Amino acid sequence: MSERWGKLILVLVLLALAVAIPYLTTSFYVNLFTEVLIFGLLAMSIDILAGYTGLTSMGHAGIFGVSAYVVGYTLTKTTLPLEFALSLGIVASILTAALFAIIAIRTTGVYFLMVTLAEGMIVWGIAYRWASVTGAENGIRGVPRPLFVHEYWQFFYLVLVVFVILSAILYRLVNSPFGLTLKGIRESESRMRTLGYNTALHKFIGFTMTGFFAGTAGALYALYNGFVSPSAVEFAKSAEEVLMVIVGGVGTLFGGVVGAAVIIFTRNIVSLYTSRWPTIMGLIFVVTILFARNGLLGAVRSLFERIVQARRGRIESTEEVVTEGTESIEKRGAATHLEN
Amino acid sequence: MSPTFLIFQLLNGITFAALLFLLASGFTLIFGLMRVVSLAHGAFYLVGGYIGLTVIRATGNFFIGMIVAAVAIGLLGLAIERGLLRFVRGEELRQVLLTIGLAFIMADMSLVIWGGDPVSIPAPDFLRTSFTVGDLTYPKYRLFVVLVGGLVAAVLWFLQNKTRLGAIIRAGVDDIEMVDALGIDIKLVFSGVFLVGAALAGLTGVMGGAFLSLYPGADSEILLLGLVVVIIGGMGSLEGAVVGSLVVGLLDTFGKAFFPELAYFTIFGPMAIMLALRPSGLFGRIK
Numbered sequence: 001m002s003e004r005w006g007k008l009i010l011v012l013v014l015l016a017l018a019v020a021i022p023y024l025t026t027s028f029y030v031n032l033f034t035e036v037l038i039f040g041l042l043a044m045s046i047d048i049l050a051g052y053t054g055l056t057s058m059g060h061a062g063i064f065g066v067s068a069y070v071v072g073y074t075l076t077k078t079t080l081p082l083e084f085a086l087s088l089g090i091v092a093s094i095l096t097a098a099l100f101a102i103i104a105i106r107t108t109g110v111y112f113l114m115v116t117l118a119e120g121m122i123v124w125g126i127a128y129r130w131a132s133v134t135g136a137e138n139g140i141r142g143v144p145r146p147l148f149v150h151e152y153w154q155f156f157y158l159v160l161v162v163f164v165i166l167s168a169i170l171y172r173l174v175n176s177p178f179g180l181t182l183k184g185i186r187e188s189e190s191r192m193r194t195l196g197y198n199t200a201l202h203k204f205i206g207f208t209m210t211g212f213f214a215g216t217a218g219a220l221y222a223l224y225n226g227f228v229s230p231s232a233v234e235f236a237k238s239a240e241e242v243l244m245v246i247v248g249g250v251g252t253l254f255g256g257v258v259g260a261a262v263i264i265f266t267r268n269i270v271s272l273y274t275s276r277w278p279t280i281m282g283l284i285f286v287v288t289i290l291f292a293r294n295g296l297l298g299a300v301r302s303l304f305e306r307i308v309q310a311r312r313g314r315i316e317s318t319e320e321v322v323t324e325g326t327e328s329i330e331k332r333g334a335a336t337h338l339e340n
Numbered sequence: 341m342s343p344t345f346l347i348f349q350l351l352n353g354i355t356f357a358a359l360l361f362l363l364a365s366g367f368t369l370i371f372g373l374m375r376v377v378s379l380a381h382g383a384f385y386l387v388g389g390y391i392g393l394t395v396i397r398a399t400g401n402f403f404i405g406m407i408v409a410a411v412a413i414g415l416l417g418l419a420i421e422r423g424l425l426r427f428v429r430g431e432e433l434r435q436v437l438l439t440i441g442l443a444f445i446m447a448d449m450s451l452v453i454w455g456g457d458p459v460s461i462p463a464p465d466f467l468r469t470s471f472t473v474g475d476l477t478y479p480k481y482r483l484f485v486v487l488v489g490g491l492v493a494a495v496l497w498f499l500q501n502k503t504r505l506g507a508i509i510r511a512g513v514d515d516i517e518m519v520d521a522l523g524i525d526i527k528l529v530f531s532g533v534f535l536v537g538a539a540l541a542g543l544t545g546v547m548g549g550a551f552l553s554l555y556p557g558a559d560s561e562i563l564l565l566g567l568v569v570v571i572i573g574g575m576g577s578l579e580g581a582v583v584g585s586l587v588v589g590l591l592d593t594f595g596k597a598f599f600p601e602l603a604y605f606t607i608f609g610p611m612a613i614m615l616a617l618r619p620s621g622l623f624g625r626i627k
Contacts, residue, residue, distance in 0.1 A: 056433055103612045106619040110377045110432045111575070114567050117379075118611060121564040125604025132601070235560045239440050246437065278448035285441025289434050290427055 018160055022153035031224075032268060034156045036261045037163040038220050043244040043256030044170050045213035050242070051251030052174055053206050054186030055112045058238050059100060059120025063211055065233030066123060067093035067218030072140035072228040073133060082146050086219045093215025094208060096123070101207035105200060108189070120238050127230040139229025143222050159220055166213060167254070173209075174253055182206050240281060246288055249295030258297055344476050349597050350590070355482040355551075357589025358489030362544040363562060364569040364581040365496055366537030372576025373512050373533050375432055376425060380439040381541045382563030383446035388413040388542025389549035389558075390454045393461050402464035402550075410543040417538025421531050443559065451556050461549035485547050492540065496578055509533065513576060565592060568607050572614045574624025583622055 022030050042064050050056045067089035074085035104115045127134045134140065149155040173179050184192045185199050192199050222228055231237070240263060248259030263284075270280050292299035367381050378384075388409040396405035420442060428434040462468075463481040470477045500506040508529055511519045520526045545554070548562065569588045573580025588607055595606030614621060 103615050106615050110375075110436055111571075111619075113433070113436055114377060114571060115611075115615065118564055118567050118571065119608075121560070122604045122608045125564075126602060129604070130601045235564075236444065239444070242437070276448060276452070278444045282441040282444030282446075282448065285444065286424065286438060289438045289441065290424070 015164070019157075022156055027152045030152055030156050032264060034152070034159050034224055036257065036264050037159045038217050038224060039241065039244065039264060040257030040260040041163055041166060041220075042214050042217040042241055043248065043260050044167065044253055045210040045217070046241055047245050047251065047253055047256045048170070048174065048182070048206060048210050048213075050245055051253070052179060052186060053182045053203060055105075055108065055203070055207075056242060057100075057104075057116040057207075057210075058113050058235070058242060059104075059116035059118075059123075060210070060214055060241055061233050061235075061237035062120035062123030063093050063097050063100065063214045064218040064221070064241075065127065065228070065237075066096045067215035068222040068225075068228045068232055069127065069134060069140065071219045071222040072143045075143050075222075076140055089219040089222070090212060090215040093218055094211040097211025097214065098204075098208045101204045105203040105207060117235065117238070120233070121235055124230055124233045124235065127233050134230070137230060139227055139232075141227050143226045143228065145223050145226060149223075155224065159224070162216065162220065166216060167257075170213065170253060178202070178205075236278065236281075239285075243281065243285055243288070247284065247292075247296050249297045252295070252297065255295060255297050259295070262296065344474070347476055348478065349593055351478055351482065353590035353593035354586070355485050355589075356593055357585040358486040359544060359548050359552075360562075360565055360569050360589050361489045361581055361585035362492055362547060363541055363566045364573070364585055365492060365578060366540035366544075367566055368570050368573070368576055368578065368581045369496070370534055370537040371570070373509055374530050375430075375435075376439070376534075377432070377436045378439050378534075378537065379436055379563065380420070380443040380446065381537075381566060382559035382561075383443040383450075384413050384417065384538050384541035385545040385548065385562050386554060386556075386559040387416070387446050387450050387545065389461065389545030389554045390450050390459075391542070392546030393454075393459060393549060393554065396461060396546075402462070402546075405461070406543055406546045409546045410539040413542025413545070414535045414539030416542075418531055418535045420538075421534040425534075443563075447556065447559050454554075456556050458553045458555035459549075460553045461546060463550045479551075481550060485551070488547060493578070493582060500578060505529075564604075565607070568611050570621070571611055572621055574621025577621070577623035580621055580623035 018033075021033050042060065046057055046060050069089075070092040071085050071089035074080050074088055075082070078085075080088075100116060100119045104112055104119065107115050128136060130136075145155065149158045174182075181192065181197055181202050184195075184197070185202060189199050221232070225232075244259035244263050245256045246259070247262050248255030248257065263281075266280070266284070267277055270277055288296065294302070363381060363385055367378060370376055370378050391412050392405035392409035395408045396402055399405070420439075424438060424442070425435060428438060463484075467481040467484050468479075470479050472478075498506075500509060508519060508524055508526075512526055512529060516526055544562075548554075548558075552558065565588055569581060569584035571584075572587055573582070573584025587610060591606050591610060595602070595604075599606065618624070
């Protein structure tokens with residue numbers, strides 16, 4: 001019970017801090033935090049697949065981008081109202097996710113990653129070539145932000161409210177019987193099938209649902225950025241978002257938000273000194289994969305646990321300090337290897 | 341739509357298919373034996389092309405450029421396999437993610453070294469002309485690409501099916517532990533296969549640079565098409581790479597000719613159908 005209260009207090013403190021951000025810092029940082037929330041939402045949607053279902057999607061920038069493009073196009077080229085544009089964008093993302101899912105869920109492991117990568121690249125290809133609609137490499141410029149959230153801090157609060165509601169839904173989702181079924185599929189799909197679960201349908205619904213969260217993030221992004229271009233849907237973006245999930249810790253849901261914060265702030269600091277962000281991002285990839293098996297958060301946590309245990313005088317080998325994250329990712333790695 | 345135009349596009353499709361095969365053969369070879377999906381293959385292609393360009397500019401000889409690029413990228417691949425991939429062996433997802441990270445580093449470094457403007461590799465003089473049949477004029481260089489593609493296919497087929505090394509590789513695809521237990525140094529074979537696969541990608545970069553030009557982003561474009569080739573053909577299969585390359589090469593070429601705005605969509609359909617009917621691809625093994 002006390003742990004539950006602890007969690008609640010932590011959430012309330014974080015929420016209070018988030019609400020205070022516009023009072024504490026400048027517009028530059030408030031905008032960065034807005035971006036963190038938008039991409040954190042996207043990272044969490046990827047984690048539903050990567051962490052809870054064991055399917056790493058490399059095409060979610062495509063799903064995200066469809067919504068951003070639809071919202072951008074509707075608001076600049078038509079006179080349709082904002083609500084309609086946003087709904088249209090989110091529905092388009094859900095449909096894209098459903099289409100991606102029909103094709104991709106037939107595969108697992110690295111095949112799934114390859115297929116979703118190809119799917120995401122196709123969205124990029126369309127964004128890049130269908131010039132009459134997408135504006136090709138110039139993108140869609142001047143997406144208007146609605147008046148009631150015109151100021152940067154107003155927009156931050158809008159994104160914060162959406163973020164809080166959707167992450168509560170996501171939290172509920174992963175702890176629901178449905179979420180547990182997804183975890184079951186991650187651990188052993190054949191066993192779940194034997195138990196009578198329609199695993200294909202579960203994966204399809206899980207994937208399609210991520211379209212809603214990624215699509216909402218995409219719609220917010222179109223309003224935030226005021227500009228949508230193929231660089232928002234390119235492969236590098238999908239990879240960057242997966243990196244956010246990995247850095248935060250696969251299968252931890254909220255880790256994705258921390259990962260988004262780490263990546264977005266690092267990118268902004270790095271770009272003050274050099275334009276070599278892709279190299280830095282690549283290095284973060286390599287270092288995280290080789291040295292921080294359960295993400296930076298997991299690494300910090302196991303380090304912390306080691307210090308605590310060392311103080312108690314029970315120094316154990318690192319192998320024995322296994323956190324939940326490592327266990328699942330290693331099992332999955334082993335499982336995919338064996339299945340192949 | 342004149343027949344000349346169609347034949348021209350058909351030839352374009354086939355030459356592009358030969359280029360895709362050169363890239364995909366190394367990719368599929370590596371996957372078949374090592375279970376490593378090398379998403380660095382697009383970057384190998386691009387860096388290989390740039391290295392070839394630099395060498396060709398310095399020496400004036402196209403073939404030296406090809407060889408140097410293949411050797412350099414082969415050695416780079418070997419260094420990656422020995423120095424990094426070794427630590428995550430058997431963990432498919434981590435291997436893929438590692439190669440993605442390396443791909444970003446390589447692509448970004450080539451932007452630093454060779455700049456962002458599209459560059460073309462000059463084809464060798466005697467291939468720079470065209471030949472004419474009836475009212476069809478076609479560049480000789482593109483046929484040279486088909487020739488190299490065919491040659492590489494033949495050599496790989498011979499190596500895989502008629503030599504002791506090929507037998508070891510085929511056995512390794514089926515049961516690595518058993519091969520290891522028979523006293524064969526499978527790790528050495530792993531490194532060799534990765535070296536050859538990477539070298540082929542480097543070679544492809546030089547070949548492709550002379551008719552598609554090299555620019556930042558060319559790496560992920562060719563990687564996408566390479567992925568679709570192996571998804572359609574079946575991962576790990578040489579025959580699959582041949583058939584997949586032809587399918588993707590022709591569809592992409594005709595797609596770009598007829599529906600320029602929706603170019604990539606034309607390869608999406610066949611990939612979707614293939615995954616629906618045979619998720620393991622045309623020549624893939626059913627697991």
